[in-house]
Amino acid sequence: MKKLLTSLFGIFAAFSLFAQSSGTTIVRSMAANTVSNYLSGRYIVNSVRLVNSSTNSSTVKFYDWATAATNIVRAAYIVVDNYSTNYNVVYTNSAGIVATNTFVGQYIANRTVSAVTNEQTQMGAFQVTASTTRDIPFSPLVMRGLTVLSDQAGTIEINYSAIP
Amino acid sequence: MQLPALDQNVCGQWTQVQKDYYNKLPYYLTKFQSDYLKGWQKWGKLLPKRLKWQPNMGTTMRRVAQEWSPNLRQEAIPQLLSDVPTTDVTFTRERTFDVQVYRHRFQTREFWFLPEFQDFFQHLEHEYEDLQKQVTQYYEVFLRTRVFHHSPRVYLAGVGLVDAPTGIPNASGTAAKTDATISSWLEQNLSTLSLQEVFKIMSIAQTQIGMTPYKGTGMPVENEGIDFQYKMLMDNEAYLQFTNDTWAKENRVLTVDITNNTFKGSLFGCVHCDFERSALRYKYAAGTVTRPTPETVIESADILEETNRTAPNPDYTRNAQYAVAFLIGGNGGYDALDVGPPPAAFTKSVDAVKGMNWNGKADWTKKFLIQCKNSDGTAVAELNETWGEHMRAQAQLAMAIAPTNAFNVLPIIYKRNVGLTTVS
Numbered sequence: 382m383k384k385l386l387t388s389l390f391g392i393f394a395a396f397s398l399f400a401q402s403s404g405t406t407i408v409r410s411m412a413a414n415t416v417s418n419y420l421s422g423r424y425i426v427n428s429v430r431l432v433n434s435s436t437n438s439s440t441v442k443f444y445d446w447a448t449a450a451t452n453i454v455r456a457a458y459i460v461v462d463n464y465s466t467n468y469n470v471v472y473t474n475s476a477g478i479v480a481t482n483t484f485v486g487q488y489i490a491n492r493t494v495s496a497v498t499n500e501q502t503q504m505g506a507f508q509v510t511a512s513t514t515r516d517i518p519f520s521p522l523v524m525r526g527l528t529v530l531s532d533q534a535g536t537i538e539i540n541y542s543a544i545p
Numbered sequence: 546m547q548l549p550a551l552d553q554n555v556c557g558q559w560t561q562v563q564k565d566y567y568n569k570l571p572y573y574l575t576k577f578q579s580d581y582l583k584g585w586q587k588w589g590k591l592l593p594k595r596l597k598w599q600p601n602m603g604t605t606m607r608r609v610a611q612e613w614s615p616n617l618r619q620e621a622i623p624q625l626l627s628d629v630p631t632t633d634v635t636f637t638r639e640r641t642f643d644v645q646v647y648r649h650r651f652q653t654r655e656f657w658f659l660p661e662f663q664d665f666f667q668h669l670e671h672e673y674e675d676l677q678k679q680v681t682q683y684y685e686v687f688l689r690t691r692v693f694h695h696s697p698r699v700y701l702a703g704v705g706l707v708d709a710p711t712g713i714p715n716a717s718g719t720a721a722k723t724d725a726t727i728s729s730w731l732e733q734n735l736s737t738l739s740l741q742e743v744f745k746i747m748s749i750a751q752t753q754i755g756m757t758p759y760k761g762t763g764m765p766v767e768n769e770g771i772d773f774q775y776k777m778l779m780d781n782e783a784y785l786q787f788t789n790d791t792w793a794k795e796n797r798v799l800t801v802d803i804t805n806n807t808f809k810g811s812l813f814g815c816v817h818c819d820f821e822r823s824a825l826r827y828k829y830a831a832g833t834v835t836r837p838t839p840e841t842v843i844e845s846a847d848i849l850e851e852t853n854r855t856a857p858n859p860d861y862t863r864n865a866q867y868a869v870a871f872l873i874g875g876n877g878g879y880d881a882l883d884v885g886p887p888p889a890a891f892t893k894s895v896d897a898v899k900g901m902n903w904n905g906k907a908d909w910t911k912k913f914l915i916q917c918k919n920s921d922g923t924a925v926a927e928l929n930e931t932w933g934e935h936m937r938a939q940a941q942l943a944m945a946i947a948p949t950n951a952f953n954v955l956p957i958i959y960k961r962n963v964g965l966t967t968v969s
Contacts, residue, residue: 423866425966445734447830453732454832458725461697461708489697491710494729502733522737524866524960525829545963 403427404542411441411531418449419537420527423544430516432536433509439533443504443519447526457496463489509535574665581855584822586681587778588688591873594883596947598646606644606882608947612637644947646884647687648903651680652939655915673907673938680905680940687944689825690714692871692879693956694721695948698754700872702959703736706749711951724834730958731829731867738783738870738959740792743812746957750775750872756953757875760817776817779870780824782963784808789965816872826865826961837861870957878953882945903943911936 404427409419413435420426433439444451466488472480504523509515521527522544529537546558598606614635624630653672661667691713699709699722707730710722718724736742750756751773757763761772787793787808797803811817823839837860843851884903886892891901898912911933914926929935 423863423961425962425964455729455732456725456832458729459710459723460726460729461710463708489708504734522960522962524735542966544961 404540406538406540408536408538411529411535411537413534414530414532416449416451416528416530418447418526418528419539420523420541421447422526424523424527424541425544426519426521426523426527427540427542428516429519429540430514430538431507431509431531432514432538433511433533434535435533436511437533438508438510439531439535440506440508441517441529441531441535441537442506443521444501444528444530445504445521445523445525446501446528449528451500451528451530452498453501454498455494455496458494459491460494461489462492463487509533576666579854582822582857584678584682586685587819587821588685588692589681589881591776591778591877592688592692592879592881592946595880596882597885598882598945599885600888604645606945606947608642608644608949610640610949612640614638642948644882644945646882646943646945648941648943649683649687650939650941651676651683651907653937655913655935655937658934669909669936669938673909676907676938676940680907680942684905684942684944685822688879688881688946689821689871691946691948692951692954693825693869695879695951696954696956697951698955699730700746700749700955700957701730701733701735702738702742702957704730704733706753718834727827728829728832728834731827731834735867735958735960737786737962738779738957740787740790740812742957742959743777743816746872746955747773747775747813747815750874750955754952754955756872756955757950759874759877774811774815774817776819776873777812777870777957778819778821778873780826780868780961781820782824782961783868783870783959784818784820786962787812789962823861825869826861827867827869827958828860828865829867837865866961867958868961870959872955872957874953875950876953878948878950880947880949882947884943884945887943901941903941905940905942907938907940909936909938913937 404425407419409417411417429443431439431441442451446453464487465485467483467485470482470484472482474480504521505517505519507515507517507519527539527541531537546553546560548560596606614637617633653676656669656672661669694714695711697709697711698706700706710726712721714721751771756775758773759776760774763771763773765771785807788803790808793808794803826837826839828835828837838858839861840855841858841860843854843856845852887901887903893900899908899910902908911929913929913935915929915935916924917927919925
């Protein structure tokens with residue numbers, strides 16, 4: 382039985398190596414609470430393996446960003462609000478009779494969102510239990526790069542391919 | 546031996562001709578045809594000039610349309626005959642939109658007669674043709690620019706439908722769909738333009754937006770649904786990418802060959818795809834959105850095979866991460882305007898000065914000032930007509946577009962991807 386398991390493990394290991402051979406693999410250590418940028422540009426991330434070397438469970442966040450930063454300075458921009466509304470129009474006709482029309486509808490208006498520095502949109506956040514390794518179900522297409530923030534020390538292994 | 550010489554005994558003498566002794570041409574110039582990617586029009590054909598604008602019609606055309614009253618009921622519960630009946634009070638509204646006319650000028654550089662007399666190639670005809678192509682391209686991009694900025698909603702692939710600011714854009718990107726607003730969209734987790742997204746978009750276009758069909762009756766067909774078909778004007782790159790679409794790969798009929806062929810056909814039988822020459826693409830970096838030029842000119846001192854070639858711009862083809870496709874419904878949603886000629890008095894030739902036109906047709910002219918220096922060395926302007934040595938081609942284009950049913954066009958912003966992968 383043990384032999385069988387060993388051979389199965391061998392087969393899986395071989396498959397794993399085969400799967401990773403299609404791209405480039407980088408292995409980097411991650412310091413706790415330090416933002417790191419691992420890729421810059423457009424890439425397909427084929428696989429990500431996280432190793433949590435601390436005795437606490439870790440949360441690892443991923444951002445599509447080209448530099449080691451999680452915040453973004455957003456210039457003021459416009460959004461459009463859309464909500465139900467009703468309004469009254471009081472109208473006096475030529476005979477002096479006052480008519481009140483209540484119109485019911487949907488109101489649409491531009492709203493300016495002030496310039497602000499915020500956390501960027503995360504592509505994903507994953508937890509890794511203490512002192513374990515996890516292959517996360519995460520294979521994004523990054524347009525700007527891959528930036529990672531982990532709250533615990535560990536290692537990250539990324540297999541990626543360039544978009545031609 | 547002295548040359549020339551007579552009666553020489555040549556035995557033992559060697560009188561070879563020097564290799565550069567006689568004259569020769571330094572180059573043998575031969576013409577060749579520069580191969581280039583063809584251009585075509587889509588927006589111009591999609592939005593034919595249905596409206597006419599003539600002189601003396603004022604500054605602004607106000608378009609007015611009557612709307613039907615809304616369907617407000619999901620249940621109908623009338624009163625008994627013996628009771629006082631309740632009443633539905635209906636009323637219709639009008640929708641208006643103001644349209645104004647814009648114009649743009651095009652011109653070549655000024656050509657002097659001497660190069661045309663001496664040079665191997667004659668350039669004027671080529672320059673004229675090139676100018677005409679640029680005018681056509683400008684109009685195509687004008688229509689697309691205005692369609693994008695008038696669209697009241699935008700679909701962000703992987704995110705969903707968002708209400709969008711509309712209006713008339715400016716060159717600094719601070720009006721209508723501002724650069725900052727576009728950036729705020731690109732900062733989200735957009736996805737590629739997948740068939741799964743297109744399927745969602747079809748449903749959203751029909752039910753949430755109320756887009757009328759580009760083709761089809763819009764009427765129900767038993768066991769088939771409503772006869773709705775839209776057009777999608779898109780980048781060929783995105784269409785090619787459907788060959789790699791996860792949903793297509795999982796659900797294709799086994800006889801559909803995607804190894805010896807690419808994905809072909811309309812999407813779900815409802816979306817007919819058509820292709821732009823240079824789709825709208827965005828490059829986003831460090832919070833700033835830019836629109837790289839689709840083509841560039843290669844300057845290279847080393848790679849002579851490419852020097853001066855008009856080629857795809859890497860910033861557009863490789864570095865721009867996002868692109869826009871347009872889902873289009875009934876009548877293209879917009880009416881382009883046939884602006885008509887300028888006022889009659891100005892279209893006539895007067896005192897040998899050519900009449901004014903703004904229909905985009907290029908004309909040659911010699912009526913401009915040329916720069917020269919007087920005896921003091923001071924730069925002055927001189928009439929070109931004096932000697933008639935210079936000429937240039939120029940064109941002027943007047944254009945306008947009316948967003949008749951702007952909701953019938955839905956821009957879709959998506960991540961660009963290229964290549965086959967086994968990863969979704």
